[in-house]
Amino acid sequence: MNSSHQVNNIFIYLQFELLLINISIFMKRRLRKIEDEVWKIIPYADKHYEASNYGRIKSFCYDKEEGRVVKPGVIKGFLNVSFMSEGKKKSFLVHKLTADLFVDKTNPEQDTVIHLDWNKSNNHYTNLEWVMKEEAYKRMFERIHEKRRNSKEKIITYSKLNADDVTRIKSMLSRGITQNVIAKLFCVSEMQITRIKRGENWSHIKTPEEVAV
Structure with a gap:
């Protein structure tokens, strides 16, 4: 075997050893022990x-x-x-x-x-x-109301809603929450929610799911 083949074989061997080391480090990182983990x-x-x-x-x-x-x-x-x-x-x-x-x-x-x-x-x-599911919805509604109270975003003049509200409304619609419930939550008419659903109003606002598609 000539010297070039020997060098090549050594290089391949070192690459293989490095790969094994990297795999070992990766697996240890993934399987890191947490003291009180059950x-x-x-x-x-x-x-x-x-x-x-x-x-x-x-x-x-x-x-x-x-x-x-x-x-x-x-x-x-x-x-x-x-x-x-x-x-x-x-x-x-x-x-x-x-x-x-x-x-x-x-x-x-x-x-x-x-x-x-x-x-x-x-x-x-x-x-x-x-x-209960009803408790989860109530908690979510309270959270949304709190965020609306604390929001400093400029509200569009012809609507009580802002961009964050519409994003939440579209997400709620996609999860099957009724338009009547959403309208009461955001203190707007059910027709306004219907127009958002149809894309007649606020069509430029996309939910994270729509952006991903």
Whole structure:
């Protein structure tokens, strides 16, 4: 073997070793230990998945012993993961997975999980709470009213609404909240909400979902 081949082989070997080191560093970063983190098996996953009280999800599909922390996606600002359940690939909200395993309900009919600090990325179990859907809507409406009171944005002269309001209205419409409820919340006529929905008014305002498309 001539010297050029030897140099080439050494170079390939060093590249391979560097790759292994980088993979090792990457995996350690993903699997960093948190002292008081507790893991529980997700019972409705077809394969071995676990959720932690910190809102992390771990898959054991490739690493049977340690598992790998799953990188979540984002749906309307909420973190989500996908895995097989009952033979079908389904998407699950991380905060609801965490609450299922670590947060007790005070009422068996509670079906909605809220973030106490309003931060959708903070899925630590102490930041989550089970409530009735009506309670969640009431809380959201109070939050919107508070933001409107504190808003310093200039309001368009021919409307009681501002750009932030319209963005919220469009998001609420996309989630199926009725126009009558939205109109009462923002103290405008139901016809004004209808015109926003049709795109007759405020058509230049896009929701994050519309921008993504």
